[in-house]
Amino acid sequence: MSDAQSRFHVPTPPFRPGDAPDFSYLNLPKAGTAKRPDALASWRETSDLAVGLVGVLDHNHQAVGDWDPRLSPEILREGLSHMVLTRIYDERMLKLQRQGKMSFYMKSTGEEAVSVAGAMAMRPTDMAFPSYRQQGLLFARGRDIVDMMCHCISNSRDNLKGRQLPVHYAWAEGHVFTISGNLGTQFPQAVGYAMACAYKGEDRIAASWIGDGTTAEGDFHGALTLASTYRAPVILNVVNNQWAISSHQNIALGDAPTFAAKGLGYGVASLRVDGNDFLAIYAATQWAAERARKGGGATLIELFTYRADAHSTSDDPSKYRPKGEFDSWPLGDPIERLKQHLIGKGEWDEARHEKLEETMTALVVKSYKEAESHGTLHDGPLAPTESIFEDVYARPDWRLRRQRQDLGI
Amino acid sequence: MNIIQALNSAMDVLLDADPDVVIFGEDAGYFGGVFKATDGLQAKYGLDRVFDAPINEAAIAAIAAMAVGMAARGLKPIAEIQFADYIFPAIDQIVSEMSRIRYRSAGQFTSGCVVRSPWGGGIRGGQTHSMSPEAFFTHVPGLQVVVPSNPYDAKGLLIASIESGDPVIFFEPKRIYNGPFDGVPDKPLSSWARHPKGEVPEERYTVELGKAEIVRPGEACTVIAYGTLVHVAEAAAEHAGIDAEIIDLKTLVPYDIETIAASVNKTGRVVVAQEAPRTSGFAAELAAQIQEECFYALEAPVFRLTGWDTPYPHAHEWAYFPTRDRFIRALKTVTEA
Numbered sequence: 088m089s090d091a092q093s094r095f096h097v098p099t100p101p102f103r104p105g106d107a108p109d110f111s112y113l114n115l116p117k118a119g120t121a122k123r124p125d126a127l128a129s130w131r132e133t134s135d136l137a138v139g140l141v142g143v144l145d146h147n148h149q150a151v152g153d154w155d156p157r158l159s160p161e162i163l164r165e166g167l168s169h170m171v172l173t174r175i176y177d178e179r180m181l182k183l184q185r186q187g188k189m190s191f192y193m194k195s196t197g198e199e200a201v202s203v204a205g206a207m208a209m210r211p212t213d214m215a216f217p218s219y220r221q222q223g224l225l226f227a228r229g230r231d232i233v234d235m236m237c238h239c240i241s242n243s244r245d246n247l248k249g250r251q252l253p254v255h256y257a258w259a260e261g262h263v264f265t266i267s268g269n270l271g272t273q274f275p276q277a278v279g280y281a282m283a284c285a286y287k288g289e290d291r292i293a294a295s296w297i298g299d300g301t302t303a304e305g306d307f308h309g310a311l312t313l314a315s316t317y318r319a320p321v322i323l324n325v326v327n328n329q330w331a332i333s334s335h336q337n338i339a340l341g342d343a344p345t346f347a348a349k350g351l352g353y354g355v356a357s358l359r360v361d362g363n364d365f366l367a368i369y370a371a372t373q374w375a376a377e378r379a380r381k382g383g384g385a386t387l388i389e390l391f392t393y394r395a396d397a398h399s400t401s402d403d404p405s406k407y408r409p410k411g412e413f414d415s416w417p418l419g420d421p422i423e424r425l426k427q428h429l430i431g432k433g434e435w436d437e438a439r440h441e442k443l444e445e446t447m448t449a450l451v452v453k454s455y456k457e458a459e460s461h462g463t464l465h466d467g468p469l470a471p472t473e474s475i476f477e478d479v480y481a482r483p484d485w486r487l488r489r490q491r492q493d494l495g496i
Numbered sequence: 497m498n499i500i501q502a503l504n505s506a507m508d509v510l511l512d513a514d515p516d517v518v519i520f521g522e523d524a525g526y527f528g529g530v531f532k533a534t535d536g537l538q539a540k541y542g543l544d545r546v547f548d549a550p551i552n553e554a555a556i557a558a559i560a561a562m563a564v565g566m567a568a569r570g571l572k573p574i575a576e577i578q579f580a581d582y583i584f585p586a587i588d589q590i591v592s593e594m595s596r597i598r599y600r601s602a603g604q605f606t607s608g609c610v611v612r613s614p615w616g617g618g619i620r621g622g623q624t625h626s627m628s629p630e631a632f633f634t635h636v637p638g639l640q641v642v643v644p645s646n647p648y649d650a651k652g653l654l655i656a657s658i659e660s661g662d663p664v665i666f667f668e669p670k671r672i673y674n675g676p677f678d679g680v681p682d683k684p685l686s687s688w689a690r691h692p693k694g695e696v697p698e699e700r701y702t703v704e705l706g707k708a709e710i711v712r713p714g715e716a717c718t719v720i721a722y723g724t725l726v727h728v729a730e731a732a733a734e735h736a737g738i739d740a741e742i743i744d745l746k747t748l749v750p751y752d753i754e755t756i757a758a759s760v761n762k763t764g765r766v767v768v769a770q771e772a773p774r775t776s777g778f779a780a781e782l783a784a785q786i787q788e789e790c791f792y793a794l795e796a797p798v799f800r801l802t803g804w805d806t807p808y809p810h811a812h813e814w815a816y817f818p819t820r821d822r823f824i825r826a827l828k829t830v831t832e833a
Contacts, residue, residue, distance in 0.1 A: 214569070248602045257601040264568065265601035269592040272561065276593070279565025286518065286544055286571065293565070305585070306561075309552050313562065316550055478603045479637050481661045484706060484750035 100335035108415040118142030119152025126377040130356040137347040137357035143366035148427035156370040160434040170199040172447045173223040197395030200365040200421035208372035216264045216273035216295035228261045232454040242462030248470035271304035278313045281321035292379040294322035300331020303339040311353040320379035328394035333407040350387030362392030363421040497696040498688045502647035506654040519546045521576025563609035573609045580615040581624040595638030608661040615667035622810035628772035633665045640664045641748040645726040646693035652703030669723035679728030679820030708752035714741035717765035725769045732823035764795035765830045774802040796833035801826040
């Protein structure tokens with residue numbers, strides 16, 4: 088007789104406030120060691136990659152290995168510029184939220200490479216189904232900053248007419264789908280969109296982004312099932328930033344080896360990628376996009392990163408994790424790593440970087456002034472009040488017409 | 497045609513006219529659907545236009561996220577949920593997404609699609625093959641909700657639904673798929689062939705959404721019903737010799753307030769009928785609106801004839817269902833009050 092017995096198990100984070108974080112337990116294979124299969128290889132050939140780590144930039148910031156996308160310095164500088172802008176934009180918007188200029192904000196600090204490199208490795212006409220933390224994608228696609236700010240402060244120029252919380256962007260012209268507050272719903276929608284592209288015989292693809300916590304939603308399972316069944320040309324990104332508000336990623340992951348490994352069970356090619364390595368994300372997205380476009384079907388990409396700041400302006404992470412945790416994060420800072428890479432290649436320097444930051448700061452400050460000239464949430468002008476009754480349906484029915492009259496307009 | 501054949505004909509017309517129309521659901525492809533509504537369509541239009549879907553209503557609605565996703569790419573999907581009782585896993589996609597895509601994107605994206613689903617009781621379906629969950633959806637801004645009561649309307653409303661450009665929850669009373677039902681349990685089924693609305697043109701036509709129809713003019717009271725109960729109401733009025741004016745609502749959202757108000761203002765007495773449980777059912781909305789709209793014309797309290805506030809029972813189905821006899825009692829209560 089064994090004395091073994093079932094015990095109820097609840098995962099806890101490795102570190103809590105007051106602990107000294109030590110990430111040496113993480114399985115993070117060295118950059119350059121992952122092999123790069125053909126983009127049309129069977130999902131089985133991605134088995135090692137799903138539990139390993141695709142990385143290009145090594146600890147000396149050199150690009151190494153099969154996955155090096157060999158990008159031109161111009162592309163790298165463009166990526167750096169979008170990432171710097173994203174970070175400065177986030178900082179500024181946080182301040183403005185603290186000053187009461189908008190009701191709510193969510194930063195993407197530390198995750199800028201995920202959205203910028205992902206967007207740049209796709210075509211501008213490929214459809215993006217982001218979550219609320221991929222603002223870098225909009226910058227990479229050339230979204231007007233003033234328009235983004237006008238949305239966040241819900242003023243008269245908000246293209247969503249003040250109907251959505253800040254950061255829930257929608258930009259049809261830039262092929263960015265309307266962001267929902269309901270987690271994960273966009274994952275199977277992206278699959279449906281990709282199926283429609285394939286149905287129409289286009290070579291367009293779709294991509295979606297969700298967080299580690301959202302993988303626990305049923306829509307994660309629905310999306311992977313559909314993507315596999317119909318071999319949809321879609322890229323399904325899981326941004327594992329270690330935290331779902333206060334819940335550590337292990338609350339969603341359980342005893343699974345990685346989030347990427349979950350894709351293998353569906354027969355979907357799956358990669359785990361260094362999410363702070365611009366080159367690795369670019370290369371993995373390029374690989375998945377080629378696979379999708381050539382009829383190889385879907386790819387699940389886990390982007391292994393760290394949510395460096397609070398979940399949102401309504402959150403205080405010092406209540407559930409050590410204050411200096413990001414400083415110990417072994418994959419570093421995506422902006423610093425790309426910057427050092429470019430400097431190492433002789434294609435960048437500190438002075439130019441400083442200048443870039445100054446230019447972007449000036450751009451953001453100037454953009455906000457312009458945005459504010461179209462109104463703010465508190466002081467107006469807002470979209471006309473009667474617009475709340477529009478777009479519920481293609482045409483308002485008698486109920487909406489009457490209710491508008493009841494409101495006195 | 498019966499209702500199944502009429503729906504099949506509608507989808508045939510739509511598939512033929514528009515390459516953007518696609519149809520999918522569990523067993524909807526090769527097999528042609530468990531009720532045969534999509535029979536023969538895959539063979540005629542191909543695997544990529546009429547196809548089977550995995551058993552995941554969330555994904556079907558997410559396929560209707562494929563309806564949302566595909567609609568965003570300009571397709572016009574018709575998704576089938578095998579039973580209305582199984583639409584609940586899809587409720588997040590329908591309520592949080594499909595209904596709001598146009599609104600939350602300020603018209604940049606739309607989600608025009610139809611979710612078809614067999615609905616209602618009277619078939620010994622027990623708890624999970626008998627439900628009438630329309631009120632869950634009539635409460636959601638952005639959705640249209642349709643319940644046809646005969647083959648002619650089923651075809652015309654389905655074509656109008658997909659052409660409306662907005663999402664439609666299309667509930668099909670499965671009790672009357674093959675023939676009208678007069679609300680008398682265990683009586684042999686009559687056939688649509690002997691019913692005027694069983695005559696269905698082969699070609700395209702539409703029945704306007706949001707428009708009710710007076711199927712029996714009368715003076716003694718107004719009955720508002722949809723789906724199976726339209727026929728039960730007719731049988732009850734006939735059997736009891738009560739001169740009821742019977743309105744087939746057809747579209748629940750947006751409902752036809754003009755036709756309802758005109759009738760109630762004329763008769764002063766109303767029965768609103770639904771198979772669904774009473775509390776917060778759609779009949780409550782109708783009763784409240786009639787009370788606001790026609791208060792001074794009312795000569796008796798608005799009577800709600802409904803299912804009970806219980807899950808749908810199996811053995812005691814006919815104690816739950818608003819049968820012809822219960823309908824007659826309702827008509828007498830209202831007209832004698």
